[in-house]
Amino acid sequence: MDHQSTLRGITLLLILGFAGCASNGAIVDPLIYWDKDDPEFVAKYGPTPTQRIESLDNLAYRANRLSETERTSHSAKISQALAEEPNSVIRVHMVRALAKLNTPEAFAGLKSSLYDNDEAVRREAVTAMGVTKNPEAVALLGDVLIRDRDYDVRLSAAKSLGEFSSGAAHEALVPALDARDPAMRFAAIESLRKSSKVDYKGDTAKWREFAQGGNPEPPATSIAEQLIPSFLR
Structure with a gap:
C-alpha cells in the first residue's frame, strides 16, 4: 500500500469516527448536537x-403570577411526568417547581417523591413539604423521620416539621429528640422552638414532655441573661 492510499484510509477513518453513526447506520453530523437553540433541532430531538x-426553574420563578387554572395544569403535567423521568437532577427541579405551584395536584407529586429511589429527590421533596404548609404533610414527614434510610433526608424532615405549629407536628419530632445523634436532636429542638415560641434551651427531657402535650416549667433565666438585652440573646 503506497503512502497516499494509507493517508486516504486514515482520513476516512477519522471522518467516520468524528461523524459517528446513528442507530440505523446512517452518518450523523456531530455538529447538530451543538446547535441546541435551533427550533428544528428541538422539534426533532426534544429539549436538552x-x-x-x-x-422548570422559570416556571417556579413565575408560579405566583400564574392563574389557578395554569398552576393546576402545570402541576398535573409535572406530577405525571415525575414517575417516568429517568434523570434524577431533572426530578429535583420538578419537585422545586411543584413546591412553588402549591396545588393539590402538586402535593400529590411531592407525596410520591418521598419514595423516590434517589435521596436528593427525597430530600428536596421533604423540604418542599414544609414550603407548602399543607397539614397533611405532618404525618408524611413524621413517617420519613422514622422510615427513610438516608440520614440527610431524615434530618431535613426534622427541619421541615418546624414549619408546622400543630401538636401533631410537635409529637412527630419525638423520635428525633430521642436520637443518639446530637445534630438530629438539635434540629428537633430548633424546630420545636421555631414553631412553639417557647424555649427550654437544651433540656431534651423538657422538650420531649412539651412535644408530647405537656407544659413543663421553663428554665430559670440566669442573672447574666437578665443583663443582656433580649434582642442580643
Missing part, C-alpha cells in the same frame, strides 16, 4: 436536559 431544567 439543561433546557428542561431552565424551563
